Amino acid sequence: MTTTRPVDGAIGDVQHGARLGVLDIGSNTVHLLIVDVRLGGRPVPQRSHKLTLRLMRYLQDDGAISDEGVAALLSAIGECTAIARSERLDDFVVMATSALREAANGEEVVARIEAEAEVTLDILSGDDEARLTFLAVRRWFGWSAGRILLLDIGGGSLEIASGDNEEPDIALSVPLGAGRSTVGFFHADPPSAADQRALRIYAKAVLDDAVAQVKPFGRPDHVIGSSKTIRSLARLAGNALPGVGDGDRAVLTRAQLDDWVPRLARMDASSRAALPGITPDRTFQIVAGGIVLSQAMRAFGVKELDVSPWALREGRLLQMLDRV
Numbered sequence: 452m453t454t455t456r457p458v459d460g461a462i463g464d465v466q467h468g469a470r471l472g473v474l475d476i477g478s479n480t481v482h483l484l485i486v487d488v489r490l491g492g493r494p495v496p497q498r499s500h501k502l503t504l505r506l507m508r509y510l511q512d513d514g515a516i517s518d519e520g521v522a523a524l525l526s527a528i529g530e531c532t533a534i535a536r537s538e539r540l541d542d543f544v545v546m547a548t549s550a551l552r553e554a555a556n557g558e559e560v561v562a563r564i565e566a567e568a569e570v571t572l573d574i575l576s577g578d579d580e581a582r583l584t585f586l587a588v589r590r591w592f593g594w595s596a597g598r599i600l601l602l603d604i605g606g607g608s609l610e611i612a613s614g615d616n617e618e619p620d621i622a623l624s625v626p627l628g629a630g631r632s633t634v635g636f637f638h639a640d641p642p643s644a645a646d647q648r649a650l651r652i653y654a655k656a657v658l659d660d661a662v663a664q665v666k667p668f669g670r671p672d673h674v675i676g677s678s679k680t681i682r683s684l685a686r687l688a689g690n691a692l693p694g695v696g697d698g699d700r701a702v703l704t705r706a707q708l709d710d711w712v713p714r715l716a717r718m719d720a721s722s723r724a725a726l727p728g729i730t731p732d733r734t735f736q737i738v739a740g741g742i743v744l745s746q747a748m749r750a751f752g753v754k755e756l757d758v759s760p761w762a763l764r765e766g767r768l769l770q771m772l773d774r775v
Contacts, residue, residue, distance in 0.1 A: 469541040473767050474531050478550035478606025478630045481527040484764045502527040503732035506550040507630040514555035528568050546573040549607030577624020581610035583766030585619045588675050591761045597672030604680045606630035613665050620668045625657050629680050629740030640719050658750035674753045677762040680740035685758045686728030701758035705748045712741035
């Protein structure tokens with residue numbers, strides 16, 4: 452994997468503190484996260500800057516990102532990299548996930564981004580996404596969580612990983628992202644019952660194969676969900692339990708999910724935005740995300756999962772720190 456540093460010199464003395472940044476070019480957002488780190492300490496967020504892009508809506512019939520989409524992408528990346536350079540970071544990485552990786556003109560778009568934004572892109576595979584997110588979740592929940600089963604719903608893909616160490620025994624990425632599923636299966640807002648049923652049938656077929664690959668590694672002690680889609684659904688369900696320290700433990704049950712998803716599906720996107728936890732950038736794809744999560748929990752026999760506040764970006768930052 453490659454990084455690009457906006458300032459000269461190697462990463463600072465992390466024993467006394469350093470400032471790191473990661474720019475995540477995802478299927479739904481372009482998100483810059485800047486943290487302060489020191490040896491043995493947890494990353495402390497200092498700045499977050501997010502732009503909603505919904506790159507899936509710019510995909511053409513041939514799978515290429517349209518000129519309008521490329522322009523929007525370049526503008527968002529330029530805005531974020533300008534902020535990163537103003538922060539005088541000790542290390543900075545720009546990473547891209549499934550939407551850019553899989554676009555028919557992806558190589559051309561990557562070349563333009565690198566030339567115009569003067570950065571080097573770290574193009575993550577789906578398995579890389581799953582492994583980095585698993586690392587973040589393991590660090591957040593600790594060794595006492597035992598064997599973890601991770602479910603992470605992004606805009607373009609669903610990541611699945613399982614293991615009892617920091618490196619998962621198995622890491623998978625399947626084409627069941629909330630944005631991809633919305634664009635591929637829903638033809639109206641709100642979606643029709645037939646469109647929802649078609650997504651459920653497709654998701655079940657994909658997940659049956661994933662379960663067959665994961666099952667030989669053993670039953671999980673702890674099931675954890677990460678990503679903004681899952682956090683939004685958990686907040687909507689309102690299921691917060693006492694946690695360790697002064698923080699609450701966010702839990703989402705399949706029963707709650709199956710109660711809320713049909714109600715969300717009867718609303719249009721503007722109405723969903725009025726609900727707690729459903730941010731404007733998630734209103735269009737929250738139904739598909741909920742259907743995919745419900746099918747995933749059912750496929751793996753999961754009745755309840757914990758929600759992780761850490762995910763891919765934090766995993767990449769932890770990896771950067773570990774390599775110092």
